[in-house]
Structure formats: structure tokens, C-alpha cells
Amino acid sequence: MAGKPKLHYTKGRGKMESIRWLLAAAGVEFEEEFIETKEDLEKLRSDGVLLFQQVPMVEIDGMRMVQTRAILSYIAAKYNLYGKDLKERAWIDMYVEGTTDLMGMIMYLPFQPADTKEKNLALIIERATTRYFPVYEKALKDHGQDYLVGNKLSWADVHLLEAILMVEECKPDALSAFPLLQAFKGRISNIPTIKKFLQPGSQRKPPTDEKFVAVVRKIFNI
Numbered sequence: 001m002a003g004k005p006k007l008h009y010t011k012g013r014g015k016m017e018s019i020r021w022l023l024a025a026a027g028v029e030f031e032e033e034f035i036e037t038k039e040d041l042e043k044l045r046s047d048g049v050l051l052f053q054q055v056p057m058v059e060i061d062g063m064r065m066v067q068t069r070a071i072l073s074y075i076a077a078k079y080n081l082y083g084k085d086l087k088e089r090a091w092i093d094m095y096v097e098g099t100t101d102l103m104g105m106i107m108y109l110p111f112q113p114a115d116t117k118e119k120n121l122a123l124i125i126e127r128a129t130t131r132y133f134p135v136y137e138k139a140l141k142d143h144g145q146d147y148l149v150g151n152k153l154s155w156a157d158v159h160l161l162e163a164i165l166m167v168e169e170c171k172p173d174a175l176s177a178f179p180l181l182q183a184f185k186g187r188i189s190n191i192p193t194i195k196k197f198l199q200p201g202s203q204r205k206p207p208t209d210e211k212f213v214a215v216v217r218k219i220f221n222i
Contacts, residue, residue, distance in 0.1 A: 004030050005028065007058050008035065008059070010035050010212075014107065014208075018159060019056060021197065021204075022075050025191070036219075040219075051067075060075075072096075072155065092149050092154050095160065098132055102166075106124055106166045106167070109121060110212075111222075164185050169207055
């Protein structure tokens, strides 16, 4: 039997967090090897295990996978969270790209200059509530089903829940105008594997704070 996937990244969310979410939703146990210093990262690079000298990197099924999108696509397909045919996969991809864009804005917020944070936070809320959330609300309304695609849990649902919770960390009432997304959040949060991941003590990482920003800047020399 193959060992557990091993995730190589910092102790924070970053680009690895969606990978943690997807593995957890699939009920897959995983190990983490944290990059805590610049030397840890340099060792991975000098050992030749990072295809493009970058992390995230996930050891899975005998591969050392890099590039977040490639890793997520592989996990989604392997654990039957990627639709039943090409059209469903296309819809999942479109929905995931939308939530990736939204989460990317939030991910980079703590690294921005203090004098621009308020303006950028307002932009995130505006985009979430006028560009992104209405799309998912309409999708749920149009087909009347519990999940975004194919009436079955997929990567798109897991990603959307992650995005919703990130936006709510910025603005707790962000879903006030989206009743179907409120219900969706409740449903998906109560799927046993996801419910477990949302409990204290899981491998889910906390929001990025100033202390962690300083650590990341040191490791990646930014």
C-alpha cells in the first residue's frame, strides 16, 4: 500500500491550503513537512525535487508533484471529485478558476503595504458580492440541486466553501444577500470529512497574520 501523501510547504495557508482542503474532503490522511527556514527551501531545491524550484510540492503515488493547479486536478480526478464527463469537468474548472481568483486576492492582502490594505479589502468584498457570489447563487437557483455540478460533491463545491469562509473572515455578513449560498455553506460544512477538517486541531491553517508574513518574507526572500 502506498504511503500517505506528503505536503511540503510553510506552516501557513498560501497555495497549499486548497490542497489540504481537497485531500481532507476526500477523506485522505496526509503528512506535512514544513519549510521553516530559507535553508529548508534551499535544501529542497539543491536536492532536485522541485521541478520549477517552487513549492507547493506534494509527494503522491510515487510522484513529486508541483504546480498547484496540477496537484489539485490530480487529487480531484483520483478521488472522483472531478465530474463524470468532459462537460462537467469544464464547469468544475470554470467555477474553480473563479474561486481561485477571489481567494488569490485575499491570500495576498496581508503582504500588501498597510496604506493600501483598506482599499484592497473593500475591493475584495465588492468583487465577492458583485462578481463571484452571484454566479454561484444563480447556478444553485437554476438547477435547484445541492451541489454546483452534476448533483454530486465535486472539487468546485469544496473550493467554493473554502472561498466563502475566507471572505467571511474579512466580512462576517458577506453572504447576507445570498440565501442559497448560506444553505450551501451549511450543507457542505456538515459533510463528515469536511466537518472534521473544520474542527479545532485539524491540519487546516489559521488566517495569515503579521508574524507569519515576516516568516514567509524571510524564507522566500521577498
